[in-house]
Amino acid sequence: MNSHKLYSTALKLFINNYFLAIVMVAGCFSIVSCEQVSTPKPRGYHRIDFPKKIYKRFDEGCKFSFDIPVYANVSNDKNSDAQPCWINVNYPQFNGKLHISYHNINGDKRKLVKLTEESRGLVFKHTIKATAIDESIISDKADNVYGTYYSIDGNAASAIQFYLTDSTQHFLRAALYFSSEPKLDSIQPVLNYIKKDVDVMIKSFKWK
Numbered sequence: 001m002n003s004h005k006l007y008s009t010a011l012k013l014f015i016n017n018y019f020l021a022i023v024m025v026a027g028c029f030s031i032v033s034c035e036q037v038s039t040p041k042p043r044g045y046h047r048i049d050f051p052k053k054i055y056k057r058f059d060e061g062c063k064f065s066f067d068i069p070v071y072a073n074v075s076n077d078k079n080s081d082a083q084p085c086w087i088n089v090n091y092p093q094f095n096g097k098l099h100i101s102y103h104n105i106n107g108d109k110r111k112l113v114k115l116t117e118e119s120r121g122l123v124f125k126h127t128i129k130a131t132a133i134d135e136s137i138i139s140d141k142a143d144n145v146y147g148t149y150y151s152i153d154g155n156a157a158s159a160i161q162f163y164l165t166d167s168t169q170h171f172l173r174a175a176l177y178f179s180s181e182p183k184l185d186s187i188q189p190v191l192n193y194i195k196k197d198v199d200v201m202i203k204s205f206k207w208k
Contacts, residue, residue, distance in 0.1 A: 050193050051093070055200060062087075062102060063170055067204040069197050077101070089201075094190045095179040098160075098198070103171045115171045119163045120148075122175070126156035138164065143206050159191050160198055166207050174198075 051071045058074055059065035062085035068074065071093060077086035077100075089098040105111045123133065131154035138147040147164040160176040176194065178187055 048189055053196065055204075058089075060087075063104070063208050064102065064172060065206050065208070066201045068201065072197070091194060094194065096176060096190065096194060097179070098174055098176050100172060100174045105165075105169060105171050107168050112165065112167065112171060115173070116163065116165075119161070119173050123150045123152065123161050126152050126158060129156040130154040138162070138202060140203075140205075145202075145205050145207070149202070159187075160195065162198075162202065164202070164205060170207050 051069075054070045055067040056070055057065060058068050060074065064085075068089055071091070073090050073092070075088050075090060076082070077088055079086075083102070085102040087100050089100065091097065103111070103115055105115070127133065130152050133153070134151045136149040136151070138145065138149055140146070144166045145164055146167060147162055149162040150160070152159050152161065158175045158177050161174065163171065163173040165171045176198070178190075180187070
């Protein structure tokens with residue numbers, strides 16, 4: 001009987017200690033799990049509701065016309081050095097603005113070369129903040145529209161610039177800017193959205 005009681009007591013101690021060990025292990029996993037759940041998440045950005053893409057014709061007495069989205073508006077450039085038909089295509093919803101300047105070159109090849117080089121120089125001023133600058137040739141023989149499109153990657157102040165010319169009479173330059181601090185990770189969705197509008201503008205562009 002004594003041996004039986006001793007065995008029974010030992011068995012009870014084993015069972016009690018076994019369950020105690022299980023409870024302690026479960027508690028440890030619970031603590032680790034809670035610590036993992038409380039890990040800070042990366043900062044997110046507000047969801048942007050983009051309007052439907054519908055376009056209208058801009059044709060306001062200048063030597064050119066093109067299509068712009070209905071959620072944008074056009075205003076005259078108010079800088080002191082602005083010339084006739086220097087305009088801004090404004091995106092109020094996105095705090096963005098496409099600055100457009102126009103020059104009549106009157107067959108002056110030297111003026112064309114100068115304006116072309118100035119445009120290229122203004123693009124490459126952004127190399128300090130840019131991670132890459134890609135150039136694409138624009139060539140529309142049917143409408144006599146030629147030029148270069150620059151896509152500027154990184155946190156540069158301007159992400160899109162381009163110029164258009166007919167090589168004899170007209171020269172137009174455009175640059176997109178946002179009024180907020182340029183941070184590519186936050187403006188990328190808006191930039192991708194406006195890039196489509198710029199593509200439509202270039203494809204619909206016509207000289208008069």
